[in-house]
Structure formats: C-alpha cells, structure tokens
Amino acid sequence: MSLKHKDLTGIASLNADEIMQILETADSFKEVTGREIKKVPALRGKTVVNLFFEPSTRTRTSFELAAKRLSADVINFSPSNSSVVKGETLLDTARNIEAMQADIIVLRHSSAGAAETLARGVKSSVINAGDGWHEHPTQALLDLFTLREKKLELKGLKVAIVGDVAHSRVARSNVYALTKLGATVRVVGPPTMMPACVERLGVKVYYDLDLGLRDVDVIMMLRLQLERQGRALFSTIREYSRLYGLTPERLKLAKPGALVMHPGPINRGVEIAPEIADGFSSVILDQVTNGVAVRMAVLYLLSGAGH
Amino acid sequence: MNTSSHRHILIQDGHVIDPGRVNAVVDVLIEDGTIVAVGPQLLAQAKGKNTSVQVIDARNKLVLPGFVDLHVHLREPGFEYKETIKSGTAAAAAGGFTSVCCMPNTHPVNDTQAITEFILEQARTAGNARVFPVGAITKGSEGKELAEIGDLRRAGCVAISDDGQPVMNSMVMRRAMEYALAFDLPVIDHCEDLHLSEGGCMNEGIVSTQLGLQGVPAAAEDVMVSRNLALAELTGARLHLAHLSTVGAVRMVREAKARGIRVTAEACPHHFTLTEEAVRGFNTLAKMNPPLRTWDDVHAIKEGLRDGTIDVIATDHAPHAGQEKQQEFAAAPNGIVGLETAFPLTLALVEEGILTLEAAIEKLTAAPAKAFSLSNGSLAVGAEADVVIVDPHETWEIDPSRFRSKSRNTPFAGWKVKGRVRMTLLRGRIVYQAEEPLQ
Numbered sequence: 160m161s162l163k164h165k166d167l168t169g170i171a172s173l174n175a176d177e178i179m180q181i182l183e184t185a186d187s188f189k190e191v192t193g194r195e196i197k198k199v200p201a202l203r204g205k206t207v208v209n210l211f212f213e214p215s216t217r218t219r220t221s222f223e224l225a226a227k228r229l230s231a232d233v234i235n236f237s238p239s240n241s242s243v244v245k246g247e248t249l250l251d252t253a254r255n256i257e258a259m260q261a262d263i264i265v266l267r268h269s270s271a272g273a274a275e276t277l278a279r280g281v282k283s284s285v286i287n288a289g290d291g292w293h294e295h296p297t298q299a300l301l302d303l304f305t306l307r308e309k310k311l312e313l314k315g316l317k318v319a320i321v322g323d324v325a326h327s328r329v330a331r332s333n334v335y336a337l338t339k340l341g342a343t344v345r346v347v348g349p350p351t352m353m354p355a356c357v358e359r360l361g362v363k364v365y366y367d368l369d370l371g372l373r374d375v376d377v378i379m380m381l382r383l384q385l386e387r388q389g390r391a392l393f394s395t396i397r398e399y400s401r402l403y404g405l406t407p408e409r410l411k412l413a414k415p416g417a418l419v420m421h422p423g424p425i426n427r428g429v430e431i432a433p434e435i436a437d438g439f440s441s442v443i444l445d446q447v448t449n450g451v452a453v454r455m456a457v458l459y460l461l462s463g464a465g466h
Numbered sequence: 467m468n469t470s471s472h473r474h475i476l477i478q479d480g481h482v483i484d485p486g487r488v489n490a491v492v493d494v495l496i497e498d499g500t501i502v503a504v505g506p507q508l509l510a511q512a513k514g515k516n517t518s519v520q521v522i523d524a525r526n527k528l529v530l531p532g533f534v535d536l537h538v539h540l541r542e543p544g545f546e547y548k549e550t551i552k553s554g555t556a557a558a559a560a561g562g563f564t565s566v567c568c569m570p571n572t573h574p575v576n577d578t579q580a581i582t583e584f585i586l587e588q589a590r591t592a593g594n595a596r597v598f599p600v601g602a603i604t605k606g607s608e609g610k611e612l613a614e615i616g617d618l619r620r621a622g623c624v625a626i627s628d629d630g631q632p633v634m635n636s637m638v639m640r641r642a643m644e645y646a647l648a649f650d651l652p653v654i655d656h657c658e659d660l661h662l663s664e665g666g667c668m669n670e671g672i673v674s675t676q677l678g679l680q681g682v683p684a685a686a687e688d689v690m691v692s693r694n695l696a697l698a699e700l701t702g703a704r705l706h707l708a709h710l711s712t713v714g715a716v717r718m719v720r721e722a723k724a725r726g727i728r729v730t731a732e733a734c735p736h737h738f739t740l741t742e743e744a745v746r747g748f749n750t751l752a753k754m755n756p757p758l759r760t761w762d763d764v765h766a767i768k769e770g771l772r773d774g775t776i777d778v779i780a781t782d783h784a785p786h787a788g789q790e791k792q793q794e795f796a797a798a799p800n801g802i803v804g805l806e807t808a809f810p811l812t813l814a815l816v817e818e819g820i821l822t823l824e825a826a827i828e829k830l831t832a833a834p835a836k837a838f839s840l841s842n843g844s845l846a847v848g849a850e851a852d853v854v855i856v857d858p859h860e861t862w863e864i865d866p867s868r869f870r871s872k873s874r875n876t877p878f879a880g881w882k883v884k885g886r887v888r889m890t891l892l893r894g895r896i897v898y899q900a901e902e903p904l905q
Binding site: 171 | 672677683748
C-alpha cells in the first residue's frame, strides 16, 4: 500500500480517501508505539534526512522518532552550521543530500512553497514539515487522528480555530483537512489576522471569541507569535489575551465535553489558560503522541515500503 | 539574405497599417534608410532610380511601423548576467520593436549624464534597435534629492522615473514634476505604496490566502495613482503611469482624463492576459510587480485599452537569470521578459474584439511615440525606415530557448499563439529575420 504521490507537500493535494488511508495506516503504527520493543523493520536500509531551516524541537524529534521506529537511518541537517551560510541555495543543498542517497527529505523552511520547489527539483520524496505560512500537513493529519480517536465522527463536527489564522500553516492545513472530511469549521480572531477572502475556503469567520465558541465540539488554539507585535496586527498581549484567550469561563460556551487542542508550543496565560492546558478537556499531549504514529504512516506510505 | 548591400528596399503588396495615415494594401519604398514613398505599384519607381533594389514580398503580411516600447530593463550597466544592451536590443528586434526606452535601475543607477552616454554608446555599437534612456528622478533612485535632470535631458533621456521604486515622498514627487516642466519631460511613476505592499509577493486575494503568501492589495497601487493624479493636477506636469494593473487605477485615470489632466498610462501584456491563478504551484515565472491580479482587473485593463484610458502597451521586459527564478517564491526576483512575446499577446486582443487591428498597432507605435515625444513610430514619407513585417495568421509555439534575450523567464513558454514577427528593419537595414515556419 502506498500513496500515489512522490511527496507530501500539503493537504491541498490529498483527497478525502488518501487522508483516511494515512489515518488508517497510522492506527497500526500507534499500536507499535505501545509495544515493549517499539520498532518495525519497514524502512530498514532507507535514509531519512531532516532538513530543518527553521528551529524546531518537537516536530524534528517526532520525525526522528518515527523514522527510527521504522528502522530507517536518520540524519539531522540544520543549516546554521553548514554551507547554506556560505550561500548555497535550497536546491543545491538538497541535491547534495540526494546525492548521498537520501530516500526521504523532511523539510521545514520559512518560505511558503519551499517544499514544492524542493520536490520538483529532487528525486527523493519530500515531506513538508512546515513551509512559512503555507502548510504543515502532518500536523493536520495528527490533529485529525486525535479527533478521530476521541470523537470518531468527523463529518458535521463543529471546530473553531482560534488565533492568528493568516500566518498559521497549522490553520491552513487543518482548514483543508477538516473541510475535506466534512467538518464545519469556524475561524476566530482579530480582523487583522484573517487572510484575504478566507470565507472562500469554506469557513465561517468570527471576530468575537464568545460567539465563535458557542456549541463547538473542538477548539483549536493557535500560538500567538509574539514576534508579530510591532506590525500593527494586534495591540498588546494583554488586550489580545483578554479578547482571544481561552479561559475556563469561555470553555463553558462550547459543547459539554468539547476538546481543546494546540499544536504547541503553548504560551501559557496568553492564548490558553494554564488550567485548561493541563485540564481534562485538553488533548494536547495526545496530539504529540499521535504525531509519531502519523509520521510513521506518512514515511511508510511515501517510501512505497508496502510494495 | 544579404542585409548590408541593399540600400534600397521595396516592401511589396503588404497590408500597410500606419495608424491614422494608411490602412491599405500598398507598397513601401525605402531609399538610404528613409521612407520615400508609400503607395500602390511602386516597383517602377523603385527600379527607375536604382539598379539594385531588394524586393521584399509582403503578400498576406502586415507592414507596420517598428514598435516602440516605453518600458524595458536592459540591465546594463551592472547586471550583464541577466541581459546586456546588445542582447536586449536583439530581443527587441526579434519582437518587432525598433525603439525601446530603458529604465534607470541599473547598477549604478542612471542618474548622471555619464551613464546615459554609456548606454547610448552601447546601443549604437550593437545597432539592433534605438534606445532612449529614461533617467532617474532622484539621485540613486533613493527618493530624496533630485537627480541632475537637466543634464540627463541634455545627454539624451526622454523621460524620468525611479522605476523599480515609487517616489514615496509626495513632496519630492511634486518638486520633480515641477522641475521636469522646464525640460518638457514626462515623469513616470511605478505606483506602489511601499508600506501597504511591504513583504508582499503576489496579489492579495484567495490565491495568496491558499498559498500562505503575503499579498499586495490593489489599494497599494490605487493609493499612489490617486496621489500622482492629484499632483499632476497641481503642477500641470506630464504624468505617465507605468504598468497599470487594477480596476481602481483604470477608473481613476479615466476620470482624470475626462477632467483634462495630462496623464498617459501604459499596460503590459501579462496584465491583460494572466491572473493570480498563474501563481498556483508557487510558479515564480508568474511573479512580477505589480502582481498578476483577478479577472475583474484584467477586464478593466482591456476596457481601458478599448476606450483609450490606457494609451500604450509596454512590456516591462525584466530579464532574470534561471537560478534566480529557481528559488523559493518569496526570494525570487520580480519580473518576466516580454519583448519577444508582446506582439501575439496584443494581437489576441484584436481576435477577442477588444481592439481593432489599427488601434492595437497604434498602442505599440504612434501612441507610445506621442507619449514621450519621440519622432519614431510611423511610416510617414521622410521618416527613417523603422519597419516591422508580421504574419498575423502564423501560429507558433513560444519557445524560450530560441529567445534572443539572455534570459528565459516567461510564463508563456509552450503557449501556441498567433501572429509572428517575420522581419524587422531599423533605418532601412534588416536587423531581424525569422526562420521559416516549422510546419
């Protein structure tokens, strides 16, 4: 069993069946991660390169664990201590890696489209681990996996995505994934943080968090990127937190038993109250656990290991 | 075909279109680089005077004034790896352009007589097309202090612009417009509010949202068009607006012209042919400034061409090396080459019924010449023989590997288009001749 694509550059290029195929494959790998010996030989002899131009601990570690549990050889490549500083282009860096017989390149880059640009230029499979504001497909897949695990039925599920939607690859990928599987999606945030024509993505827009949270089944909080202050996108952290922070009172506006998600890392007390992050509504840590299984599934399916 | 020995050329039986003067199947007789007669049955007259006359059979072809492009980037001095004056003018000739105005965003910027003279000398040596330099408005195009505009004029500049950049400071733009009056120079602005466009690399809209790219709203252009029109009204200057791309810009120019404000406007073929959809897949060959926008904007540009709001078609020919465009989208430079694709894309407007054939030709010849007070752009008797012969029926495939330009950055690669330049004459000398059709 394998995906018909060479690469996974975004949810936009997957249909609902392919998404389900990945989630179902992840089911079996989740079982592996629960074993005593957390290893299967599926990718033995294959080389996976983590090419991270942007710093990241959790995603990179997650991919590294996933590849190692599949018995692949893993190389971590962070350009700060390499030839990119000497002016080598993205494509040349990748071609050099490819020349070392890398089977799969996992790319994180600050530029939207970097994964697609890379995928077109190398024969290796490319997995997008986050390209600028564009997409973070494995995040959306693990989010869906988590919901499916807890909720079972994605069709008709009411989901609110809250925060800086315009600059969030997690939001984009989730909007695509959730709408493709029939969920009802709302985006909530200040007007300055809503992308142009966002309703045309099939979502409903709310500027008021209390209204946006009413009766939802799932609340997906996005991290406020503090470095965005100073570009007139929001006023102060204090104001942002008062208007768009998830508090226990606001959580009550959602359906009883609503789940709270966050891609991490969280800004405690800014977009999410600590007691919620640590509370029983939160599935944030499940997301992290499931990330490894989902990434194992993606690596497995792209490597064509099923053939 | 021997290009140098024939001083006398008879272009026979072509459909001659000299907008406003001739639109008929007649002959054109050229002697010593000058048009001496345009009319029927000139063979006798030609043979009568000269023993050696080159007869060019132009049956079923159009015989037009050589095109005039008010907006090209020849990249020399400083960026010769992208294009040189020699290769850029060769590309011009291949596209049917006998006159081009080159923008000053070279390195160094053309803000002095010395650079202007260098450009003119390079163009003279290359001999492929006439080059009319556009000088900078401000020193280094930094937008602060006026360049030596009088000197630039004397050296041969035909207009001034800080192209690549807008002149952000309205006070500086006002003074530039006033100062330019003394030299009767058109002042060109690239209309973009840099604060509104900051970080943007494509049109702001549904596509930028889906691709996660920072967009540039149409308002970034409209705000500056409005500002420039107000300043033109204040100063009485000759304002020329480069590469209009929005509904709002066209509307404002239409209204300003109706009120008698002295403004000319240009549009580029890519802005009346493509939309932001061409960017999907992060296609850097569709990345330019101003960006490709929506169908509404394309329709507005076409309507503006039709009703005369937009006077001129110009290419904004912007060569870039292959490796530069092969970068991540946000990092890739803006612009596409355009000299060798402009004619068929313009002809498509005639097919669509937007323009008559004569009106389309006028946008490429008489209108640009008039906007910058150039004496070229016509087939009048006594004019120097800048002529282009085109086959309006020939279909061909755009193949960048066959471009005369050094650069290949076009989104039209592989397009099957209609209308091909067969021959270009500069001062009565053949500077370009197409290979035979491959069919």
